[in-house]
Amino acid sequence: MMGEQSAMQEELFYGFSLERYVPADHLLRAIDRFVDLSGVRQHLAPYYSPIGRPSIDPELLIRMLIVGYCFGIRSERRLCEEVHLNLACRWFCRLGLEGDVPDHSTFSKTRHGRFRDADLLRELFETVVRRCMREGLGGGEGFAVDASMIVADAHRQRGIETAEELNPTAKRAVAEYLATLDDAAFGAATPVEPKFISPVDPAARWTASWGGPAVYAYCTNYLIDVEHAIIVDVEPSTAVRQAEVTAAKTMIERTHDEFGLWPERLIADTGYGSAEMLNWLVHERGIEPHIPVFDKSKCKDGTFSREDFAYDHSSDTYRCPGGKLLQHYRRRFTTPRTGVGKDNTLRYLASKHDCDACALKPRCCPNTPARKVTRSIYEGARDMARDIAKTDAYQTSRYQRKKVEMLFAHLKRILKLDRLRLRGPCGARDEFHLAAIAQNLRKLAKICSRRTVIPAS
Known part of the structure; x- marks a missing residue:
């Protein structure tokens, strides 16, 4: 029926x-x-x-x-x-x-x-991080840092070439852009001027760093605790690598000041493996860099690379594969010279007499009278990073680094934050903080669903 x-x-x-x-x-x-x-x-x-x-x-x-x-x-x-x-x-x-x-x-x-x-959203984010720490999810032994590009709310085919062409009636967008010109995470990150500037969001960077068509974009920077993938800090920046490194330093210092967390090791990709960054981690912050060294000394034409030259720390000299010395200076100067170049490197030169008589010259310096080797003034920190890369702990860190990439995938695919709705650095900051709050709360709900929950106070 x-x-x-x-x-x-x-x-x-x-x-x-x-x-x-x-x-x-x-x-x-x-x-x-x-x-x-x-x-x-x-x-x-x-x-x-x-x-x-x-x-x-x-x-x-x-x-x-x-x-x-x-x-x-x-x-x-x-x-x-x-x-x-x-x-x-x-x-x-x-x-x-x-x-x-x-x-x-x-x-x-x-x-x-x-x-x-x-600054309410920042306060709420820190409240959630403290709650994660109370639940035992933020130990601070190992951190991972990375950045992901988020497309700005600006049409990629509508741009101007100079800031002088900006419409003065767009008060908020222009004001925020001018306010960040001296910010190391935005306007002062690089002296290179962008090819185009968006008239509706001039602080967004014109970039094609992901290999596709160029767009206006910002970067969201995450600093996470690798044990449970809790976001301990988040920072917006312009979409260039120098700004991402600056944001990483800011987040590490702020996490220590706000939460008392100081990691034993920092995990990151090669973009954070510059000599200056490694020196800052090792000698200024006492953090082990589980980071691949950014190194362009490898020769691709078959000639000897710098790694083929043995460095002696006591005499501050290099010895070439033929057994000859490369020295920083071969004579004394009345006025002492540091010899440090603009790129923070020292040059070590071989004797032309030694190179002319050497049978290895075709494999060493076929196109120059004598061989030259450069060494960064921060090479000690780079050597430490290279030694760490040979350990089993480093291999574990390589797998743990994927956790921050998974958070970015979750951010874009699940939370749908692949394009910003709000404009300007403040708008990007608001959206990144709210997204990080949501991700941490979802992580808390997932991990602590079967625990005895500590009441909020």
């Missing part, structure tokens, strides 16, 4: 509980245990007037933003619709069945004003 549903009838009273209808294994229920917004109102208090009409509760806006970034909802209009219709979202946002969802324009107004003035 075929059944038939009776017509829906309105009832006078309903016995309904949101708490009962949200599944126990729902992601928002798992995340809710770790969301601590108790300090939000106090943090924002100086930025609100004590009189006037009450504003939208900032805690509600933050919870809605967390929902959006956890589920990859990129549109704030779409987010408001989802929170309005979804019972789990209403439960997480403390709206109940009849609570009003704020208009989408409220996010833009509050973000550009109070949230940025109070």
